[in-house]
Amino acid sequence: MESPLTIVILAAGLGTRMKSRKAKVLHEAGGKTLAEHVVDTALELTAPGSIYVVVGHQAAEVRDTLASRGVQFAEQTEQKGTGHAVLCCESVVRERAGRVVVLYGDVPLLKASTLRKLIELQTSSGAAAAAISTFLDDPTGYGRILRNERGEVVAVVEEKAATAEQRRIREINAGIYCFDAPLLWKHLHDLRPDNPARELYLTDTVEILNREGHSVLPLVVDDSSELLGINTRIELAAVDRILRQEKVRQLMLDGVTIERPETVTIDSQVQIGMDTVVEAFTRILGNSRIGAGCHIGAFSIVNHSTVEDGVLVLPYTLINTSHVETGAQVGPYARLRMENYVEAGAHIGNFVELKKTRLGKGSKASHLAYLGDSVIGEKVNIGAGAITCNYDGKKKSQTRIGNGAFVGSNSTLVAPVEIGEGSYLAAGSVITHTVPPDALAVARSRQVNKEDWARHRRESTVPASNTSSGNL
Helix, strand or coil, rough: CCEEEEEEEEEEECCHHHHHCHHHHHHHCCCHHHHHHHHHHHHCCCCCHEEEEECCCCHHHHHHHHHHHHEEEEEEECCHHHHHHHHCCCHHCCCCCCCCEEEECCCCCCCCCCCCHHHHHHHCCCEEEEEEEEEEECCCCCCCEEECCCCCEHHHHHHHCCCHHCCCCCCCCEEEEEHHHEEEEEEHHHHHCCCCCCCCCCCHHHHHHHHHHEEEEEEEEECCHHHHHCCCCHHHHHHHHHHHHHHHHHHHCCCCCCCHHHHHECCCEEEECCCCECCCCCEECCCCEEEECCCCCCCCCCEEECCCCCCCCCCCCECCEEEECCEEEEECCCCEEEEEEEEECCEEEEEEECCEEEECCCEEEEEEEEHHHHHEEEEECCCCCCEEECCCCCCCCCCEEEECCEEEECCCCEECCEEEECCCECCEEECCCECCCCEEECCCCCCCCCCCCHHHHHHHHHCCCCCCCCCC
């Protein structure tokens, strides 16, 4: 039977070097907050109820961000070091047997596969703990791993306390551990704030465990980028770039064509189907899902939206929190502002904006229209310049257009209003009342032609040069 696994994620710090009013773990890379990346990795290893996030700065905001994942929380009201942060979990975790893995909320590139190796090393060896390390060409600023003749870790020495010989060691401590749970809780109380910061350092547990006759083993990670922590916005940008490069690479391996992949921005959780083409400078963000065989035009933005199979999105189109069914066409220069549903085969053309609108199967709004708070049936034609007046200054109202209706150019539909099936709205009409099915609605002034008016005006006009004032 596998030993129970508890994961503690330290996420209480503000991160002063970020120069931000926002807690460091709430900054985003690859489309998710740093904390979300780490928690999602932890969820690959154990159940939400076995994951404890230690919060401090902006604790409420961190809890809200992670609430949907079902993890547990402990609060560190005063930041007194990494050892103190783990101790904040003791009251809720101490009785849990098995292993405790300690992670950091600002290390988003760490892979679940690496953590599985760490847990296996500690479990199979019977060591009190296993610690992740890596070798750097320039280890300046990092704590150094000290080993004994058997290759075990006997201590972690911080650079400020290291001797000249110890500073030449290239193996550094990543601060990520897998502990035997009873031994961890037993010896955490042996930590002492014997350092200039007067804090309890989790790294000191390595020396304490050795002093008590226990062993600590290293797991060397060859790819040091996996252990990158975030302290500055420069490092945040570097991690964001790595996450997005990995995402684009995986999508292309899965059968997606991405033109100029170095120019696109695709979030970690995005899904894209096989044989879809993504043109240059496109942004696909949030929980967006793009189907198979789609074409997403250059400079388009798809945010938290679903685009089904075979959809054509032409360049410079924005699709936000909307759903586009199979075979539809959107753009160029179209804007699906929020909460729209576009049914199969519908066409939305240039400079058309939709907001909280359902556009029926096969319907068309080809150019220069605004459709807000509307329910539009199947095979409806929306002429150029048509708008729904959905806001009266106090409240929003809905426009309903039946199947097969024809809305002439420059029509103005003043909501609430209903347009019957098969009806026809004359161009330039201002519609304020219900239009029955199959009716023609004309709501405009009658045209009046005055014969020869323009000719008489020209002939009666005195040229400006022949008047003292220069006026006609």
